[in-house]
Amino acid sequence: MSQVTIANVRKTYGSATIIPDVSLDISDGEFVILVGPSGCGKSTLLRMIAGLEAISGGDIAIGGRVVNNLQPKERDIAMVFQNYALYPHMTVADNMGFSLRLSKVPKAQIAEDVAKAAKILGLTALLDRYPGQLSGGQRQRVAMGRAIVRNPQVFLFDEPLSNLDAKLRVQMRAEIKELHQKLKTTTIYVTHDQIEAMTMADKIVVMRSGVIEQIGAPLELYDHPRNLFVASFIGSPSMNLIHGRVEGGHFVSDGGHRLPLPRATAGLEGRPLVYGVRPEHLALADDGFEVEIAVVEPTGSESHVLARLGDNDLTCVFRERITLRSGDRVRVRPEPDNIHIFDAQSGDRVIQV
Amino acid sequence: MTHANVEIGSAGGRRLANTGLYAIYAVAVLFTLFPILAVVMLSMKQPSEVFSWPPTFLPATLNLDTYIYVLTETTIGRMLWNSVFLTACSTAGCIAISAPAAYAFSRLKFRAQKPLLLILLVYQMISSMVIALPLYRYFEALGLLDSHMGVILVYITVEIPFTVWLLKGFFDAIPPSLDEAARIDGASRLQVLRIVILPLAKPGLAAALIFNVIAGWSQFIIPFILIQRAEMLPISIGVLNFAPGQTEGEITIPYLAAASIIAMLPALTMFVLLQRYIVQALTGGAVKG
Amino acid sequence: MTSTSSSAWARVQDSPWFWLLPAGLFLLVFYTWPLLDVVRLSFTNASLVAPDYDYTFDSYRRVLRDPSTLRTLKVTFLFAGGSVILKLVLGMALALAIDAGVKRGLHGIVLVRTSVLAAWVIPGVVVGVLWKILLSTSSHGLLNYWIQAAFGNSVGFLTDPDIALSTAILANVWRGVAFTMILLYAGLQRIPPELYEAARVDGAGAIARFRFVTLPTLAPVIFIALVLITIGGINTFDLIMALTEGGPARATEVVGLRVYQQVFQFMNLGRGAALAVLLLAVNLLMTLIYLRLLRINRKTD
Numbered sequence: 001m002s003q004v005t006i007a008n009v010r011k012t013y014g015s016a017t018i019i020p021d022v023s024l025d026i027s028d029g030e031f032v033i034l035v036g037p038s039g040c041g042k043s044t045l046l047r048m049i050a051g052l053e054a055i056s057g058g059d060i061a062i063g064g065r066v067v068n069n070l071q072p073k074e075r076d077i078a079m080v081f082q083n084y085a086l087y088p089h090m091t092v093a094d095n096m097g098f099s100l101r102l103s104k105v106p107k108a109q110i111a112e113d114v115a116k117a118a119k120i121l122g123l124t125a126l127l128d129r130y131p132g133q134l135s136g137g138q139r140q141r142v143a144m145g146r147a148i149v150r151n152p153q154v155f156l157f158d159e160p161l162s163n164l165d166a167k168l169r170v171q172m173r174a175e176i177k178e179l180h181q182k183l184k185t186t187t188i189y190v191t192h193d194q195i196e197a198m199t200m201a202d203k204i205v206v207m208r209s210g211v212i213e214q215i216g217a218p219l220e221l222y223d224h225p226r227n228l229f230v231a232s233f234i235g236s237p238s239m240n241l242i243h244g245r246v247e248g249g250h251f252v253s254d255g256g257h258r259l260p261l262p263r264a265t266a267g268l269e270g271r272p273l274v275y276g277v278r279p280e281h282l283a284l285a286d287d288g289f290e291v292e293i294a295v296v297e298p299t300g301s302e303s304h305v306l307a308r309l310g311d312n313d314l315t316c317v318f319r320e321r322i323t324l325r326s327g328d329r330v331r332v333r334p335e336p337d338n339i340h341i342f343d344a345q346s347g348d349r350v351i352q353v
Numbered sequence: 354m355t356h357a358n359v360e361i362g363s364a365g366g367r368r369l370a371n372t373g374l375y376a377i378y379a380v381a382v383l384f385t386l387f388p389i390l391a392v393v394m395l396s397m398k399q400p401s402e403v404f405s406w407p408p409t410f411l412p413a414t415l416n417l418d419t420y421i422y423v424l425t426e427t428t429i430g431r432m433l434w435n436s437v438f439l440t441a442c443s444t445a446g447c448i449a450i451s452a453p454a455a456y457a458f459s460r461l462k463f464r465a466q467k468p469l470l471l472i473l474l475v476y477q478m479i480s481s482m483v484i485a486l487p488l489y490r491y492f493e494a495l496g497l498l499d500s501h502m503g504v505i506l507v508y509i510t511v512e513i514p515f516t517v518w519l520l521k522g523f524f525d526a527i528p529p530s531l532d533e534a535a536r537i538d539g540a541s542r543l544q545v546l547r548i549v550i551l552p553l554a555k556p557g558l559a560a561a562l563i564f565n566v567i568a569g570w571s572q573f574i575i576p577f578i579l580i581q582r583a584e585m586l587p588i589s590i591g592v593l594n595f596a597p598g599q600t601e602g603e604i605t606i607p608y609l610a611a612a613s614i615i616a617m618l619p620a621l622t623m624f625v626l627l628q629r630y631i632v633q634a635l636t637g638g639a640v641k642g
Numbered sequence: 643m644t645s646t647s648s649s650a651w652a653r654v655q656d657s658p659w660f661w662l663l664p665a666g667l668f669l670l671v672f673y674t675w676p677l678l679d680v681v682r683l684s685f686t687n688a689s690l691v692a693p694d695y696d697y698t699f700d701s702y703r704r705v706l707r708d709p710s711t712l713r714t715l716k717v718t719f720l721f722a723g724g725s726v727i728l729k730l731v732l733g734m735a736l737a738l739a740i741d742a743g744v745k746r747g748l749h750g751i752v753l754v755r756t757s758v759l760a761a762w763v764i765p766g767v768v769v770g771v772l773w774k775i776l777l778s779t780s781s782h783g784l785l786n787y788w789i790q791a792a793f794g795n796s797v798g799f800l801t802d803p804d805i806a807l808s809t810a811i812l813a814n815v816w817r818g819v820a821f822t823m824i825l826l827y828a829g830l831q832r833i834p835p836e837l838y839e840a841a842r843v844d845g846a847g848a849i850a851r852f853r854f855v856t857l858p859t860l861a862p863v864i865f866i867a868l869v870l871i872t873i874g875g876i877n878t879f880d881l882i883m884a885l886t887e888g889g890p891a892r893a894t895e896v897v898g899l900r901v902y903q904q905v906f907q908f909m910n911l912g913r914g915a916a917l918a919v920l921l922l923a924v925n926l927l928m929t930l931i932y933l934r935l936l937r938i939n940r941k942t943d
Binding site: 367370371374375377378381382384385386388389391392395398403404405406407408409410450451453454456457461463465466469471473474475476478479480481482483484486487488489490491506507509510511513514517541542543567570571573574577578588589590592593596606609610613616617620621623624625628631632 | 651652655656658660661662664665666668669671672673675676677679680683690735736739742743746748750751753754755756757758759760761763764765766767768771772773775776780781782783784785787791816820824873876877879880883884898901902905906911914915918919921922925926928929932933
């Protein structure tokens with residue numbers, strides 16, 4: 001079994017605390033993505049799991065074995081780095097077989113294992129090349145090949161796609177996901193790109209300032225963000241957030257605009273709140289509230305519209321093609337089932353209807 | 354791109370500028386090579402030609418008699434060998450000792466890191482004369498004067514600061530994620546140094562080698578003070594023995610010239626063969642890959 | 643169990659001291675200890691030949707009262723200063739010329755670079771000997787013969803006390819200009835070409851580009867070169883030993899030479915050590931300036 005358990009792990013550098021206290025359970029075979037803005041501690045956490053950084057407190061266990069004081073090589077993990085970290089002076093085959101060579105596996109066995117991994121990744125024709133002769137996507141694949149040759153308990157990925165161009169990134173995303181479905185190895189993957197997280201993960205861990213903000217399946221985070229940070233971090237374009245308060249069964253923005261509320265608003269009156277609605281949950285409707293169109297961005301499949309509601313910017317995404325122009329005034333209505341209300345002070349969600 | 358920029362402008366102006374540049378090159382080459390060439394020519398003169406007036410640049414006949422004499426009838430061969438031995442041993446020793454230290458400074462974090470690097474820098478700036486005085490006393494007391502072993506140890510020591518800094522610079526240019534990948538692949542730190550870092554820092558090792566050889570070949574103060582027996586001297590000091598004394602006068606000048614050329618030849622040859630690495634090291638050669 | 647012992651071995655390798663031990667031992671025994679000892683000896687009246695000595699300030703008192711100490715320091719700084727200025731100016735000219743030549747695709751660059759750098763690998767003693775032969779006033783002194791033929795009288799490059807120091811500087815510049823050139827050339831390579839392109843678009847000519855792009859961006863490198871050359875100049879010993887042996891009339895007697903004479907000719911270890919500490923102090927002062935410059939560079943980066 002190769003579950004990973006992180007219990008009350010801390011990381012400090014001198015007087016600076018990077019991670020105050022993180023606990024996380026990852027089940028065998030799960031694909032978990034740590035996501036958050038840069039500096040949130042996600043890479044530090046991954047490197048502590050790998051044994052590249054010492055932990056300042058708590059326990060990390062891999063497959064039921066506490067690894068706190070083990071060298072990286074003793075942890076039975078493999079890692080794919082952001083810059084691939086391929087050894088420039090070794091061929092693709094030597095790169096992939098390096099760990100086996102170090103553990104004194106017979107040459108014939110190494111060749112066999114490397115060939116098998118190369119076949120899975122479509123690298124067979126490139127085995128004799130040097131990393132310098134490969135394209136970005138090929139290097140990425142070799143880095144993955146190096147990881148799977150070892151057949152480790154856990155794969156660790158540290159922002160592996162951020163050096164690739166957009167098109168290749170989409171393709172590699174699918175390849176990594178497919179590889180995971182094939183090998184079913186526990187995988188921990190770090191990225192700052194929430195789309196990567198949404199598209200690939202079984203479970204997403206959203207981090208900020210060394211703290212886990214929310215853990216959940218992608219759509220769970222999308223539909224039920226626990227706080228303002230998760231709400232605005234997950235989803236693209238990000239959720240519209242309007243400050244205001246509840247008055248007489250309506251949400252009244254700070255600019256005095258009235259927005260519809262679903263049921264159950266009792267007890268919310270008076271305190272400052274934030275009204276959240278995702279761009280795709282706004283629809284053109286005659287009984288909606290009036291906004292002024294500022295910018296229309298047709299993407300082909302849908303139209304992104306930047307509108308103004310008083311001082312608030314409001315992004316709407318319409319499936320249908322529209323013929324609106326800057327300056328037009330239209331009425332939009334949020335889907336009542338997809339309105340989020342957050343406490344403005346704590347940022348926590350207060351109701352979700 | 355910059356190349357294309359230069360193309361702009363009138364053809365005449367360009368030709369004028371190029372001519373100016375070639376003139377500068379000519380002066381520079383002449384300034385450097387003339388003293389060497391003049392001494393080469395002098396070394397091929399017969400002793401009697403030295404007194405002929407007016408002096409000529411070219412010798413009357415091109416012959417290598419002086420070289421044959423110096424190489425066969427004097428101890429210069431022995432001195433050359435001494436230099437080779439001292440330089441080779443100290444270079445190998447210095448790199449072997451400096452590389453691990455450079456690894457620590459490049460890859461490990463520890464509190465004394467900055468102060469220690471600073472001390473190295475300071476040591477690099479201090480004249481060998483300062484430490485040579487006490488060393489003379491110790492070596493005299495220990496009977497190490499005139500011993501190549503003792504001199505090699507000091508050569509190594511004075512070259513460690515620069516070599517550590519040089520190698521650290523090259524190690525720093527190797528992405529640390531390569532080390533980390535190797536560590537996860539199962540390599541110990543020693544293996545990382547041997548299998549990953551050193552092969553990738555080959556230009557750095559070459560540069561360290563060259564600088565150490567040049568420094569070792571030119572070492573003067575240390576052997577000047579710590580070695581007294583003529584047959585133990587390196588060529589860098591031995592050359593002085595060829596300077597004309599009171600008795601011989603001018604007649605030995607061609608021998609001095611020949612000895613000088615012989616003394617500089619090994620260093621020059623190695624430099625011309627490996628100069629690519631020197632330029633690379635000085636212009637900050639990073640790892641490509 | 644092998645796994646625990648291998649892990650203990652791995653932990654040893656995690657310690658920096660494991661890696662620093664060999665180099666540290668060498669530096670401690672053959673550098674730090676002698677360094678402290680020379681300071682101690684400077685407070686004694688030790689002689690090279692007699693085993694006993696007393697602690698005293700006498701060595702310093704005599705060194706500082708000796709007018710020749712001041713002259714030696716002056717000679718040292720003139721030698722270092724003259725070398726610095728010439729090396730920087732000529733080195734910069736060469737670096738710019740080579741840089742321009744490379745960009746224009748001129749021929750012979752490698753020849754120029756190689757021949758200039760060749761002088762730098764020649765041992766200092768041999769450099770001294772080369773120039774001594776070349777500038778001699780004897781019958782084989784080719785240069786002096788040519789000067790005499792052109793101007794009527796020869797120049798006492800090595801025999802005239804007013805000229806000898808300039809001669810030593812010339813030989814030193816001949817030897818070391820390549821090092822400056824390479825340092826500056828490396829600095830030139832690090833200036834992003836976009837800066838020149840932007841300056842060109844803004845209408846800057848060649849001189850304005852040098853003044854407003856090259857010089858300011860190269861300033862850190864120039865300062866560093868300046869300090870390194872100065873230290874090299876102050877510590878010069880071999881070249882002068884071979885060229886003039888400090889003469890004529892002590893006109894080229896630099897500190898290193900004087901230390902050597904005090905100790906190994908007059909056997910006066912105490913006074914020699916005091917002079918060596920003086921040299922050490924100058925070295926440390928220059929290093930301090932160097933570090934200051936490095937820190938400023940890092941801040942402006």
